[in-house]
Amino acid sequence: MKKTIFVVALSIAGFIAVWRFEPGPVQNTAAAQPPPPAITAPPLSTAPSATPPSPSSSDNKPPGPSTSDPAGGVVTTQGTAESSVYGIVQVQVTFSGSRLTAITLLQAPDHGRAVTALPKLQEAAMQAQSANIDTVTGATETSESYKTSLQAAIDARGKR
Amino acid sequence: MTTRVEQVMGLPISLDLRDEGDFAEVVDDVFAWFRDVDARFSPFKEDSEVSRYDRGELTAAELSDDLLEVLELCAYYEQLSGGAFRARLPGRGLDPCAVVKGWAVQRAADMLKAEGAGTFCLNAGGDVVTAGEPEPGRPWRVGVRHPEQPLAVCAVLESRNGAIATSAAYERGSHILDGRSGTPATGLMSVTVVAGDLVTADALATAAFAMGAEGITWAADRPDCEILIVDDSRRVHRTAGLALAS
Numbered sequence: 133m134k135k136t137i138f139v140v141a142l143s144i145a146g147f148i149a150v151w152r153f154e155p156g157p158v159q160n161t162a163a164a165q166p167p168p169p170a171i172t173a174p175p176l177s178t179a180p181s182a183t184p185p186s187p188s189s190s191d192n193k194p195p196g197p198s199t200s201d202p203a204g205g206v207v208t209t210q211g212t213a214e215s216s217v218y219g220i221v222q223v224q225v226t227f228s229g230s231r232l233t234a235i236t237l238l239q240a241p242d243h244g245r246a247v248t249a250l251p252k253l254q255e256a257a258m259q260a261q262s263a264n265i266d267t268v269t270g271a272t273e274t275s276e277s278y279k280t281s282l283q284a285a286i287d288a289r290g291k292r
Numbered sequence: 293m294t295t296r297v298e299q300v301m302g303l304p305i306s307l308d309l310r311d312e313g314d315f316a317e318v319v320d321d322v323f324a325w326f327r328d329v330d331a332r333f334s335p336f337k338e339d340s341e342v343s344r345y346d347r348g349e350l351t352a353a354e355l356s357d358d359l360l361e362v363l364e365l366c367a368y369y370e371q372l373s374g375g376a377f378r379a380r381l382p383g384r385g386l387d388p389c390a391v392v393k394g395w396a397v398q399r400a401a402d403m404l405k406a407e408g409a410g411t412f413c414l415n416a417g418g419d420v421v422t423a424g425e426p427e428p429g430r431p432w433r434v435g436v437r438h439p440e441q442p443l444a445v446c447a448v449l450e451s452r453n454g455a456i457a458t459s460a461a462y463e464r465g466s467h468i469l470d471g472r473s474g475t476p477a478t479g480l481m482s483v484t485v486v487a488g489d490l491v492t493a494d495a496l497a498t499a500a501f502a503m504g505a506e507g508i509t510w511a512a513d514r515p516d517c518e519i520l521i522v523d524d525s526r527r528v529h530r531t532a533g534l535a536l537a538s
Contacts, residue, residue, distance in 0.1 A: 247512045247519070247529045265448055266308065266426055269484055270418040270437025271460040278304035282435065282443055283415060287297045287306050 294319055300326040301334070301393065303417035309404070310411040310426055318407040322400045326416075329396040333362065335387045346386040365391045365491065370471070373499035376507070378471030394457060394494025397421060401490070419457040421490050433537050439481040439522050446528065447484075447520055448537040455490035459483045459501035470502045479504030479524055485511060486518040486534065493517065 268283045278284050294309040296319055305326060309315055332341045341359050344350045355363075366379035366388050379388045393416060401414050401421040411424035413432050422432040431452045435445035439462050449456060459468060460482035468477045483501040487493035496517055500507030508529050511519045518534040 247508060247531060265433045265435040265445065267306070267413050267415045267420055267432065268418065268435040268437055268445065269415075269420050269449075269456045269458045271458055271462060271482070272418040272437070273303060275299050275304060277442070278299075280442065282437070282445070283304070283306060283418070287295065287308075 296323065298323055298326075301330040301396070301416070303393070305397075305417070306415045308413045308415075309409055310424075311409050313408070315404070315407065315409055318404055318409065322403055325400055325403065326396060329392065332356070333359065333388065333392045333396075335385055335389065342386055342388060362388050362391055362395055365395060365495065369495045369499055373471075373503065373510070375472045376470055376502040377495065377499035378469075381469060381471060381474055383474075390498040391491070391495055393417070394419060394455075394490040394492075397494075398455065398490040419455075419490060419494055420451070421455045422451040423453055425452050431535075436484050436520060437482070446522065447530075449484075449486065449520075450535040450537050451486070454486060454488060455493040456484060456486050457490060457493035457497040458485075459497040461501075468498065468501050470504065477502045477504055480507060481522040481524060481526070483507065483511070484520040486520075487516055 265282075265286070267286060268281070270281075270283075272278050272281050272283055293312070294315055295307065297304060297306045299305070300323060305323070307319060307322065309319065331337065334340045335342050335346070337343060341350065341356060345352075345355060345359070352360075363379070366377075369377045369391065370379070377390065379391065380386050397414060397416045397419060398421060401412075401423065404412055404414070405423060409423065411426065412422075413426070414421045418437065420434055422434070425431050431450040434449045434451050434456050436447040436449060436458065437460075438444040438446040439460055461468065461477070462482065469475065470477045480501055483497045485493045485497040485500070487496065496511055496514060500511040500519070500521070503510055505523060508519070508521050508523070511517065511521070512529075512531050518531045519529070520534055521529045523529065
């Protein structure tokens with residue numbers, strides 16, 4: 133049981149740390165280099181029809197000790213409600229034996245950041261010269277579309 | 293200075309490495325890694341680990357740590373998106389591609405950094421990881437492709453040690469499905485997400501695109517990213533922290 137409490141506490145701490153991470157401009161996040169939530173995210177069980185990793189195979193993933201609990205009982209623990217810059221966050225963590233089986237958000241911020249809606253795409257559009265940019269983000273997913281893309285022009289410039 | 297472009301994993305992958313020195317070996321390793329990922333995780337290859345697992349020829353206990361990590365990421369983003377993002381749609385095979393791409397490219401960037409590379413831009417099918425800055429004091433300038441004009445951009449973003457991913461339907465039609473309905477996603481023309489790593493950026497962009505219009509506030513509410521989204525009525529939505537180039 134002590135192990136379970138320890139693991140629950142670790143999970144909640146990790147989850148809240150992710151929630152409370154305050155993003156800045158790209159330059160600042162670069163300096164901070166926070167661990168991506170994807171990596172800190174504990175394995176979650178999901179709908180049965182999905183593809184949850186099997187218990188036997190995810191033994192190396194829980195953040196705490198993962199020795200099997202012979203009792204194998206289901207334990208559900210609620211974290212304390214923590215305030216973050218985005219509002220109150222509270223999670224509930226469920227264990228089956230020593231295995232984390234579910235994380236549920238009990239409270240989440242109900243309002244997010246403001247999103248600026250600019251009038252129309254034409255006004256934001258610009259005819260970029262490939263000389264002005266280093267690379268292009270976009271869905272360039274086939275070799276055919278790549279050949280005629282801005283990225284191809286940029287790559288060709290680099291080869292000279 | 294090294295540049296390399298290859299078509300791997302069904303994607304054009306461009307590496308622009310500006311560090312002085314000989315990085316030929318790690319660059320070879322990076323592209324070998326992409327070929328390896330393609331062989332192991334492509335649902336379109338019959339003998340890939342993903343296909344064999346999907347057919348029941350491998351049990352979960354027999355899967356590699358890499359595939360387990362990918363499947364856990366899929367489960368995480370499925371929960372986070374309320375099911376809009378799904379690696380397994382009803383009646384279809386397991387397809388973790390949406391997570392594999394960002395995960396594999398981020399891993400490649402980490403391989404480069406581990407070998408001492410600190411100034412590069414890696415672009416895989418329009419998903420970008422940057423390291424350092426190409427010139428002292430100047431960040432990487434990343435154009436966001438205009439959703440209607442292949443050779444134009446609708447914004448230019450600045451990036452240092454970050455990741456930018458875009459999901460859109462302008463290229464292969466509506467191939468991104470809303471996992472909640474199983475039908476092609478509608479409502480948005482393109483979703484660009486800026487995050488600290490490409491796993492996050494790519495998964496959030498795909499999930500937000502799959503959600504449609506509600507993906508705008510959903511993505512904006514994520515604390516770990518900035519967004520630039522063009523909706524179907526051609527409005528541009530962006531978060532205040534987005535690093536637009538001046």
